[in-house]
Amino acid sequence: MNETTEIRLDIRGQICPSCLLLTLKEVNGNHQAIRSGAAEVVVFTDDRQAVTTIPEATAKMGYLSEVAREDEAYRIRIFTRDTHG
Amino acid sequence: MDEQEKYRATVGYIRSKVDQLLTLMGTLPLRPEELDDSTLLELDPIGIVADSFSQVLAHLHDTNHALSVAKSEIRTILDVMGAAVVVLNDDNTIDDCNRSALAWFFDGADYAQVVGQRIDAICACGGGIEALLREGGEREREVTLGKRHLQVITSGIVDENGETEKSVFLYFDITRQKAIEASLQLYVKVFDHTAEGILISDRDNRIIEVNDAFCRITGYSADELLGKTPRVFRSGLHDQLFYRELWQSLREHGYWQGEIFDRTKAGDVIPLLQAISEVRDDNGNLTHHISVITDISSLKETQSRLDFLAHHDVLTKLPNRLLFNDRLNQAVERGRRDHSRFAVLFIDLDRFKTLNDSLGHHVGDRFLIEVANRLRGLVRKVDTVARLGGDEFVILVEQLSSPAYAQQLADKIVRGLKAPVTIDDRVLHIGCSIGLTLYPEDGEDAVSLLRNADAAMYRVKESGRDGYFKFSHDLTEAAFEKLTLENELRQAVEQHELVSYYQPIIDLQTQQVVAAEALLRWPREGGFVPPDKFIPIAEEVKLINAIGAQVTEQALRQLAAWDAAGIVLEYISINASGSQIFAPGFADGLIAELEVNGIDGSRLQVELTENVLMRDVQFCNTVLDRLRDHGVRIAIDDFGTGYSSLAYLKQLPIDTLKLDRSFVRDIPGDQNDCAIARAVIGLAGTLGLQAVAEGVETEDQEQFLTEAGCSTVQGFLYAQALPAEQFADYVSRFQQSTGTEH
Numbered sequence: 001m002n003e004t005t006e007i008r009l010d011i012r013g014q015i016c017p018s019c020l021l022l023t024l025k026e027v028n029g030n031h032q033a034i035r036s037g038a039a040e041v042v043v044f045t046d047d048r049q050a051v052t053t054i055p056e057a058t059a060k061m062g063y064l065s066e067v068a069r070e071d072e073a074y075r076i077r078i079f080t081r082d083t084h085g
Numbered sequence: 086m087d088e089q090e091k092y093r094a095t096v097g098y099i100r101s102k103v104d105q106l107l108t109l110m111g112t113l114p115l116r117p118e119e120l121d122d123s124t125l126l127e128l129d130p131i132g133i134v135a136d137s138f139s140q141v142l143a144h145l146h147d148t149n150h151a152l153s154v155a156k157s158e159i160r161t162i163l164d165v166m167g168a169a170v171v172v173l174n175d176d177n178t179i180d181d182c183n184r185s186a187l188a189w190f191f192d193g194a195d196y197a198q199v200v201g202q203r204i205d206a207i208c209a210c211g212g213g214i215e216a217l218l219r220e221g222g223e224r225e226r227e228v229t230l231g232k233r234h235l236q237v238i239t240s241g242i243v244d245e246n247g248e249t250e251k252s253v254f255l256y257f258d259i260t261r262q263k264a265i266e267a268s269l270q271l272y273v274k275v276f277d278h279t280a281e282g283i284l285i286s287d288r289d290n291r292i293i294e295v296n297d298a299f300c301r302i303t304g305y306s307a308d309e310l311l312g313k314t315p316r317v318f319r320s321g322l323h324d325q326l327f328y329r330e331l332w333q334s335l336r337e338h339g340y341w342q343g344e345i346f347d348r349t350k351a352g353d354v355i356p357l358l359q360a361i362s363e364v365r366d367d368n369g370n371l372t373h374h375i376s377v378i379t380d381i382s383s384l385k386e387t388q389s390r391l392d393f394l395a396h397h398d399v400l401t402k403l404p405n406r407l408l409f410n411d412r413l414n415q416a417v418e419r420g421r422r423d424h425s426r427f428a429v430l431f432i433d434l435d436r437f438k439t440l441n442d443s444l445g446h447h448v449g450d451r452f453l454i455e456v457a458n459r460l461r462g463l464v465r466k467v468d469t470v471a472r473l474g475g476d477e478f479v480i481l482v483e484q485l486s487s488p489a490y491a492q493q494l495a496d497k498i499v500r501g502l503k504a505p506v507t508i509d510d511r512v513l514h515i516g517c518s519i520g521l522t523l524y525p526e527d528g529e530d531a532v533s534l535l536r537n538a539d540a541a542m543y544r545v546k547e548s549g550r551d552g553y554f555k556f557s558h559d560l561t562e563a564a565f566e567k568l569t570l571e572n573e574l575r576q577a578v579e580q581h582e583l584v585s586y587y588q589p590i591i592d593l594q595t596q597q598v599v600a601a602e603a604l605l606r607w608p609r610e611g612g613f614v615p616p617d618k619f620i621p622i623a624e625e626v627k628l629i630n631a632i633g634a635q636v637t638e639q640a641l642r643q644l645a646a647w648d649a650a651g652i653v654l655e656y657i658s659i660n661a662s663g664s665q666i667f668a669p670g671f672a673d674g675l676i677a678e679l680e681v682n683g684i685d686g687s688r689l690q691v692e693l694t695e696n697v698l699m700r701d702v703q704f705c706n707t708v709l710d711r712l713r714d715h716g717v718r719i720a721i722d723d724f725g726t727g728y729s730s731l732a733y734l735k736q737l738p739i740d741t742l743k744l745d746r747s748f749v750r751d752i753p754g755d756q757n758d759c760a761i762a763r764a765v766i767g768l769a770g771t772l773g774l775q776a777v778a779e780g781v782e783t784e785d786q787e788q789f790l791t792e793a794g795c796s797t798v799q800g801f802l803y804a805q806a807l808p809a810e811q812f813a814d815y816v817s818r819f820q821q822s823t824g825t826e827h
Contacts, residue, residue: 015119016112016113017107017112017113017114017115017130018119018120018128020107020110020112021128021130021133021134022128024110024133024134024136024137025128025133027137027140028133028136028137028140031136031140049112049113053110053111053112053113056110056111056112057110057111057112057137060110060111060141060144061137061140061141061144062140062141062143062144062147062148
């Protein structure tokens with residue numbers, strides 16, 4: 001099984017819609033790697049609204065996402081297939 | 086507008102388009118206080134969103150493709166499933182349907198022709214479906230479409246407001262299932278109503294099902310039997326070997342059939358015809374036993390009844406000839422094996438035929454039943470009493486301790502059957518004659534034992550009946566001789582070989598041949614068979630009437646012939662036996678014969694013995710009266726040797742007494758005979774009858790008789806019985822010699 005590269009994006013301190021735009025920019029730039037499962041984007045944010053907007057927007061683009069709380073922030077993982085499953 | 090303004094307008098336009106795109110992406114608009122213009126341009130939100138949109142479009146494309154695949158997948162599933170599917174819109178137009186639905190409901194129309202049409206416009210079954218629709222909700226029911234039985238499952242598709250948007254109908258074809266159900270119901274009926282009892286048990290032979298007939302036959306209820314094994318029916322009448330063979334047959338052939346005795350709940354033993362079959366599954370594993378039973382009690386009863394009828398006499402219920410022969414053969418077998426002795430008693434009723442003829446068969450039959458009962462009462466349990474037919478009975482006396490016992494039994498039977506039998510207030514007397522044989526000395530097989538007993542019985546008959554006789558081998562010769570004689574006599578009568586000889590009867594006073602006594606001669610083997618030997622046989626084999634008729638015919642024809650030749654006799658005398666007198670038409674026959682020959686009745690004399698007369702005086706009187714009406718003379722033959730009842734001399738119309746030769750033989754030497762002769766002659770004179778002395782052989786006898794008053798004689802002194810021609814010569818010569826020549 002190939003190793004999946006984790007692309008970290010720390011946007012703590014930013015609020016929406018910047019959070020979303022920054023995340024989309026990161027996803028757009030890596031869309032082929034993410035679709036093939038070679039990479040996934042992990043976003044760290046402390047904006048509560050981003051927890052909703054990011055998963056909804058990436059879902060329309062055909063990505064899966066999961067949200068978890070980590071330290072004082074949210075960890076949003078964006079990927080194409082559940083490599084943990 | 087200056088550059089500054091143009092810049093602000095451009096940025097404002099960008100911001101508004103970015104906001105529009107962000108809204109489409111599901112997020113909030115950009116606020117200027119959070120993002121200044123230069124940062125905005127640096128971030129390039131339009132570029133970002135445009136890139137994202139191209140991904141959204143790619144994703145949509147993928148999704149559409151997957152949907153299209155899924156849709157054709159669903160269609161394929163719908164088409165290949167064994168059910169018909171129809172989806173209706175709420176306005177009753179067809180939204181969708183599968184291939185089976187097209188075939189079953191729409192006459193094989195194309196999908197495109199059907200979809201969008203109103204169901205009631207294109208399907209005859211629309212009404213039924215509409216009704217289902219009206220009821221709404223999920224329903225399961227069965228409908229019939231032509232020969233097809235369908236199970237319908239309806240479910241509605243509702244919108245977010247709970248309104249029914251579409252209805253899905255699933256039709257499963259249950260025609261085959263229905264047919265199987267109907268067939269199963271039929272089997273159930275057969276199972277319930279068949280007359281045979283049926284029991285089904287599992288592989289461990291535990292009863293799992295019984296039908297009503299089985300319960301009726303065995304007396305158990307189904308509840309009492311379920312879970313038990315068929316052992317509860319065991320009667321105890323079969324040994325372990327029987328059941329072992331039964332199970333062995335089941336194991337080897339999967340089948341057993343036979344007769345079995347089982348016990349009912351009430352404890353009765355019943356005979357059953359039983360067939361047991363194994364039932365095995367596809368892998369050959371035993372799953373059930375099926376046992377079918379038929380109660381053959383009544384069959385058994387019929388069988389034993391038939392068996393009884395085949396081996397017994399219906400009238401007396403005694404064993405018949407068949408069964409008797411069987412027992413006799415068994416006795417012979419046993420005798421050979423262990424040297425045991427046994428006896429056979431052959432019993433013939435005396436005078437039964439007369440009883441049967443005169444009183445009718447119903448009296449005869451009741452008499453036979455009484456005889457059978459008496460015989461049963463006289464023998465031991467081990468003995469077999471059988472009726473061979475008619476009035477013949479036979480007894481097999483087994484386990485004989487001594488030959489004397491058989492003779493004692495025979496004696497007891499003779500005495501037992503002599504006792505009168507009362508039927509309808511009529512007291513009947515009958516006796517029996519018994520012939521007795523002992524195994525092995527009188528016969529070593531069944532046939533000779535019976536034949537010899539029969540011969541011994543005939544010996545009793547000959548010697549005057551009412552008794553028994555033990556067989557001896559001399560007897561067989563006598564019986565054989567008798568049989569030969571019987572056959573030859575029959576032949577002689579048929580060929581008219583018996584001839585009449587005539588003995589002259591002479592009146593000493595007138596010195597005339599006044600009459601002739603016709604005496605029958607049977608020429609055989611160069612000599613003559615004496616009448617006292619063949620007449621009893623003729624009586625027994627019923628030839629006597631034919632013989633009598635021949636004698637009468639010959640005698641009367643002869644008398645007429647002599648008349649014509651100038652030899653004139655007063656009368657001609659013939660002898661008649663008892664059988665003749667008692668035979669119907671005897672008198673008529675004589676009278677007819679007289680007429681045929683043109684001879685007056687007074688010229689014929691009939692001689693009867695006293696014993697014949699005494700048998701039935703009244704009947705004789707009737708016959709003799711009728712003869713006397715035609716002038717026929719009646720003589721008592723052998724007078725003094727029989728009953729000699731003087732009473733009947735007065736009652737009967739008699740003309741002549743013939744003094745028996747036994748009284749003539751010793752006169753005048755024997756004083757007693759002289760006295761008897763005188764008395765008879767005197768009696769005749771007193772009653773006005775003629776006396777004729779027989780067997781006169783000497784002149785002393787002639788002289789005594791003349792002095793005693795009897796002048797009519799016959800005997801060797803004058804002439805023996807002569808053939809007709811010689812008789813004529815004799816008469817001529819006698820007449821010419823004027824009575825001095827003898």
